[in-house]
Amino acid sequence: MKKLNKFFLMLFASSLFLASCSSDDSSPNVSLGQYDNGMFVVNEGNSTVTTSSITFISNSGAVEQDVFRNVNPGAAGLGTYLQPMFFDNTRAFIISGSANKITVVNRYTFEFIATISTNLENPRYGAVANGKAYVTNAGDWMTGADDFLTVINLSDYSTSKATIGVWSEKIIEENNKLYIANGYAYGDATSITVFNPVTNNVETTIQLGFNPNSFEEENGILYVLGSEKLAKINLATNAVVGTPITISAGAKNLNIEDNKIYYTVDTAVYAMAINATVAPSTPLLTYQSQSQDGRMYGFAVNDGKIYIADGGDFASDSKAYIYSTTGSLLRTITVGVGPNGFYFN
Incomplete structure (x- = not known):
């Protein structure tokens, strides 16, 4: 009997030990690298290679300029006229439009990994789907007929091309499909291309009746903004829902955050409920700019901030x-030459 009691006592003690271990599963966050908590600002630069750079702003507010050069002093430069960067789980892909190359770095440490320079001609925007990266290319700029996708095998960075054949600009992935805005500032296309990365072919083209410049998905609906229109596309049917909402001329930079749609017109930011049927007439905020061509050059809404x-x-x-x-200025930060976008890590 004593042996049995001793056995149960040991079993009880063991259960306490296991319970204490399992209750502490939420161990402190382990840092993935110096840049895993904050955002990057892409500074596109100009025709001088040394003017392109990446600025990092940590969640604590610290600012580091020219991150790539700081981490990789011996690596080749990023190139000029940087385009928006994009991510997969561990990597960041930095596009140089004029150098026709993509620099791959670890998104958390910013250590150089590879350079991709094949099958690129004026690369613009990128997204990841089906284990590969897809980058839109403007071709010779004069016509949309030569626009194409660069398909990048992420295991060895080899590339191939997929024909699009219409002005191809911004690209996003949703439910393993790629959606490409046709037109924007460099052409007169008025549609969204749906590309299937499994078959490596265009699946369908959704006609809008206006020139798209930005878009974002929310709850199965693709919200597409043009200069004077906002349309909604049901991604289950690829059909435009209802009649597009009339928006002020010059509208761009669509973002969705907390069931609100944000967009910009000149130096003003507008906000409207995601289910609104009429565009607002009064801006949420305006800012002062002396720039001729760079007003609202980069725009994002994230985690309660604009x-x-x-x-x-x-x-x-x-x-x-x-x-x-709510429109209150919280901070002004010096960044690099020609900042064109924010990317949150």
């Missing part, structure tokens, strides 16, 4: 502004 990048004179360091979603 981020604006001003292109400045495209020759010297410029500014990024952080606002609350």
